[in-house]
Amino acid sequence: MALDLSMPILVVDDYQTMVRIIRNLLKQLGFEEVDDASDGTAALAKLKGRKYGLVISDWNMEPMTGYELLRHVRADEGLRTTPFIMVTAESKTENVIAAKKAGVNNYIVKPFNAATLKSKIEAVCGA
Amino acid sequence: MGHSATSAPDTANLSPQKMVAELIQIADYISHVRGEIAALRANEITRDRIPMAHEELGNVLAATAGATNTIMESAEAILALPDDADYRAGVEAQIYTIFEACAFQDITGQRISKVVEALRHLELRLARFATAVRARDDAGLDPAEAARKERAERLILNGPQSKGPATAQDDIDALFA
Numbered sequence: 001m002a003l004d005l006s007m008p009i010l011v012v013d014d015y016q017t018m019v020r021i022i023r024n025l026l027k028q029l030g031f032e033e034v035d036d037a038s039d040g041t042a043a044l045a046k047l048k049g050r051k052y053g054l055v056i057s058d059w060n061m062e063p064m065t066g067y068e069l070l071r072h073v074r075a076d077e078g079l080r081t082t083p084f085i086m087v088t089a090e091s092k093t094e095n096v097i098a099a100k101k102a103g104v105n106n107y108i109v110k111p112f113n114a115a116t117l118k119s120k121i122e123a124v125c126g127a
Numbered sequence: 128m129g130h131s132a133t134s135a136p137d138t139a140n141l142s143p144q145k146m147v148a149e150l151i152q153i154a155d156y157i158s159h160v161r162g163e164i165a166a167l168r169a170n171e172i173t174r175d176r177i178p179m180a181h182e183e184l185g186n187v188l189a190a191t192a193g194a195t196n197t198i199m200e201s202a203e204a205i206l207a208l209p210d211d212a213d214y215r216a217g218v219e220a221q222i223y224t225i226f227e228a229c230a231f232q233d234i235t236g237q238r239i240s241k242v243v244e245a246l247r248h249l250e251l252r253l254a255r256f257a258t259a260v261r262a263r264d265d266a267g268l269d270p271a272e273a274a275r276k277e278r279a280e281r282l283i284l285n286g287p288q289s290k291g292p293a294t295a296q297d298d299i300d301a302l303f304a
Contacts, residue, residue, distance in 0.1 A: 017195050024203065065282050091292035092285045096299050107299050109292045116296065123303075 003125055007053025008033040012043040012069065013087075014061040022056060022087070025114045029121070040064025044072055047079055054125060059088035059095065067099065074103040083124045087112065163259040167252050176245045183238040190231045190238075197228040
């Protein structure tokens, strides 16, 4: 199955520079519909207002972290199947395992490159 | 001195001479502590060094954010260049802008060195003071620190590791294979 380049993607990160980097990488991969939110609370509000094909989220944000956002998404009947990739500097095994248990689809450690992002999106959204 | 500041002598059984000696010791101790407090130069720390550190770190943040913005703007401009005869000239112009933006590293390095020096002074003075007055920390954490620690533990907020990722991407990938 080819990637659906028209699917809207929500990037969640409290650092605008990182949002900009991921936006540019996604644009290079051909994705045009990229939206962003600065923390889990703002992301959840956007997710309830629009259907996204993928969420790419940081972990460490305030007030709501990416980990909490993931748990909210997986607990919500209407959102639970939304693909979710964590992109974070949280690289301890306990973080990865906790995210996997909570239902994350893939996990990228910062710093990362375009090839890693592409391969994870393909793995999650089907290539 | 014979008595610590926290152990009060049994004054009822003291002779006047011993009581005077005790009072002299207490006065000496107070004088000693006053000297150590003066050596701490707390006013200088709060008036000069801490505000300087705040200002320098603020400048570092602003410089890194500004440089990052400039570099990203140049990169985005390169990506948006039309594929025509002027392409190489356009790329070179943006690359020179990127080189100029990278000059921030030298200045921010100097600013951070000043902050590190201020922290070193602070550490030395506090260590000397703590030794002089035999300071002991209160048990437990203050409420704000306790709340921060509880949140970090509950939400597994470890932060970036000091020597690169704790788990390599390949090992993470293996968990998702």
